[in-house]
Amino acid sequence: MPIxxxxxxxxxxVCLLIDQLGRGGTEKQLVLLATGLRxxxxxxxxxxxxxxxPRERELRDAGVRVVRLGLRRLAAAPWAAAANAWAxxxxxxxxxxxxxxxxxxxxxxxxxLGVPAGRLAGVPVVVSGRRSVAAPGGRVLxxxxxxxxxxxxxxxxxxxxxxxxxxxxxxxxxxKLAVVYNGLPARAFDAVPPLEVAAPxxxxxxxxxxxxxxxxxxxxxxVSRTGGTVVLAxxxxxxxxxxxxxERLRVDARFLGAVADVRPLLARADAxxxxxxxxxxxxxxxxxxxxxxxVIATAVGGTPELLGGSPRRGLLVPPKSPEALxxxxxxxxxxxxxxxxxxxxxxxxSTLGTDQLVSEHIRLYGEQLERLCAE
Numbered sequence: 001m002p003i004x005x006x007x008x009x010x011x012x013x014v015c016l017l018i019d020q021l022g023r024g025g026t027e028k029q030l031v032l033l034a035t036g037l038r039x040x041x042x043x044x045x046x047x048x049x050x051x052x053x054p055r056e057r058e059l060r061d062a063g064v065r066v067v068r069l070g071l072r073r074l075a076a077a078p079w080a081a082a083a084n085a086w087a088x089x090x091x092x093x094x095x096x097x098x099x100x101x102x103x104x105x106x107x108x109x110x111x112x113l114g115v116p117a118g119r120l121a122g123v124p125v126v127v128s129g130r131r132s133v134a135a136p137g138g139r140v141l142x143x144x145x146x147x148x149x150x151x152x153x154x155x156x157x158x159x160x161x162x163x164x165x166x167x168x169x170x171x172x173x174x175x176k177l178a179v180v181y182n183g184l185p186a187r188a189f190d191a192v193p194p195l196e197v198a199a200p201x202x203x204x205x206x207x208x209x210x211x212x213x214x215x216x217x218x219x220x221x222x223v224s225r226t227g228g229t230v231v232l233a234x235x236x237x238x239x240x241x242x243x244x245x246x247e248r249l250r251v252d253a254r255f256l257g258a259v260a261d262v263r264p265l266l267a268r269a270d271a272x273x274x275x276x277x278x279x280x281x282x283x284x285x286x287x288x289x290x291x292x293x294x295v296i297a298t299a300v301g302g303t304p305e306l307l308g309g310s311p312r313r314g315l316l317v318p319p320k321s322p323e324a325l326x327x328x329x330x331x332x333x334x335x336x337x338x339x340x341x342x343x344x345x346x347x348x349x350s351t352l353g354t355d356q357l358v359s360e361h362i363r364l365y366g367e368q369l370e371r372l373c374a375e
Contacts, residue, residue, distance in 0.1 A: 159302025
């Protein structure tokens, strides 16, 4: 008598939940995952807790349905608490209506609210994500995260460093963790005309929101030692302070603000620098690798996983060390590391494509559904 085997569980419907759709790296990865799942025949809905944002248009243009749930920031209005109670009820109702096979929750507010809502709605598989090595913050929040973890089937980290940190901070078991690297769209590897930057010497590019943890002050201090022009793509609360610091150090710093397409800047740069104090898996480093630019970055979070290896794919320096940063910049600009950018690009082509991102998530979702079938 032949042995009967069950076909692998097929993932038919997925809901992705996030708090908003700004231009951050997590939102970028959600768009890639949602559109890739849709292209693979999965019915995808993106649920947004608060406001939409620039990424919403990208999703809608790709044919992905977006539902705003209408939560209010608690300090936004006196009726915010009532509005949030209504929005949470709407989330549970929406999940029951969607009846997804999988609910995947992104960012802290996403999984703190989404995981219990998914359980109340009877979603078979509830997944959350980890994208940073930063601690959740505070005892109450840490306890809430651990409570959500107990209700979560799987936690997907975007780097092994992030996964290891989650084990330490959240008492997560390794059996509940998986690692899937961020993905890059095919267009990230396309050649584009370089941005016009009138500069007498070398041009260094840094793509990062202007926040303290991105380490821009260390970059300015390093460039004050090396010379050259540094072009900063990104916006944030540090902009005016950084402009004053650049003036004090007599550094030629150009502030582009938020940039929708960084490829022309990367094409113009002689090197790309990311001096972050903390990272998950940096989209900026990945994009520079795809463009074939030599990358100098701090050895934090998942960055060593991107740039390490043999042959190495970039230069790593300690965080908060302008001296080490300056030395690495001088080495790259002095031609001491030929082929660094091309090595990085070749590895990124084979490892960081959207196809890998989507196929790995589908595999993990399917395994969780299979586990339920076996119970």
